């Protein structure tokens with residue numbers, strides 16, 4: 001943050017997307033532009049689906065493994 005301050009220009013808070021640096025509308029409450037927020041939401045959903053899938057897989061495998069282990 002060694003950027004020199006210009007007179008008036010930087011007095012106004014310039015809001016840009018944290019990810020791609022695109023200028024944000026003043027109505028935007030977020031630190032990311034619509035595009036990046038959509039991408040993030042999509043990535044999060046995909047991650048959650050992946051976790052869910054793995055969880056379901058584990059849950060479906062564990063009883064089988066237990067059954068196999070207990071079998072004598």
Ligand SMILES: [Zn+2]
Pocket residue numbers: 017018019020021022032033034035036037
């Ligand atoms: Zn962006």
